[in-house]
Amino acid sequence: MVTGVKIGAVNIALATACHLLLPTRWAVTGMAGAYTLSYLAGLALTARLPARKAGGRLDDGTLRATYAKLLAASACAAGAGWAAARACGAAMGDGIAPTVLATLTGTLVLAVVYLLLGRLLKVGELRRLPGLG
Incomplete structure (x- = not known):
């Protein structure tokens, strides 16, 4: 509390x-x-x-190591998601539909990159997710 x-x-x-x-x-x-x-x-x-x-x-260091891996994966994923959203937005133009599509594209890229990097970095908690074990 x-x-x-x-x-x-x-x-x-x-x-x-x-x-x-x-x-x-x-x-x-x-x-x-x-x-x-x-x-x-x-x-x-x-x-x-x-x-x-x-x-x-x-902590024997594993907690810090896990958070360092998660922070690195999320920073890279955020950059990739931002770049994908920007590229999609620039290609599609202005308006509600292009903005929604750019947001969805950025979110999808962010999630995929995060999960892939988490797997490459051997984050144990991500192996518990269905299909990633």
């Missing part, structure tokens, strides 16, 4: 800073980044709690 409040406080502070400091065009993008940063801060806080209660370190 306390960690959730801290995550929320960080998110509100960063989102407010984005709203006040960034140009209108970039405010929502900054808020998405603020959301990400607040949850990374929450991860850092949450990872420390079990170790503190147990009186020492519980």
Whole structure:
């Protein structure tokens, strides 16, 4: 509960800073980044709690390695999804239908690249998904 409040406080502070400091065009993008940063801060806080209660370190490095792999896969997938959406949007032009198609294309590319990279990086949690084992 306390960690959730801290995550929320960080998110509100960063989102407010984005709203006040960034140009209108970039405010929502900054808020998405603020959301990400607040949850990374929450991860850092949450990872420390079990170790503190147990009186020492519980992680033998596998937790950090898994999160590093997931972060790398998601960063690459986000870039690929963004590029695919941009390319699709540029090819299709303006309007609601092209925007929806570009969004769906970007999302599909992001998901496929993320799952492929997760498999290549041998993220064990992804092997539990049906069809990826």
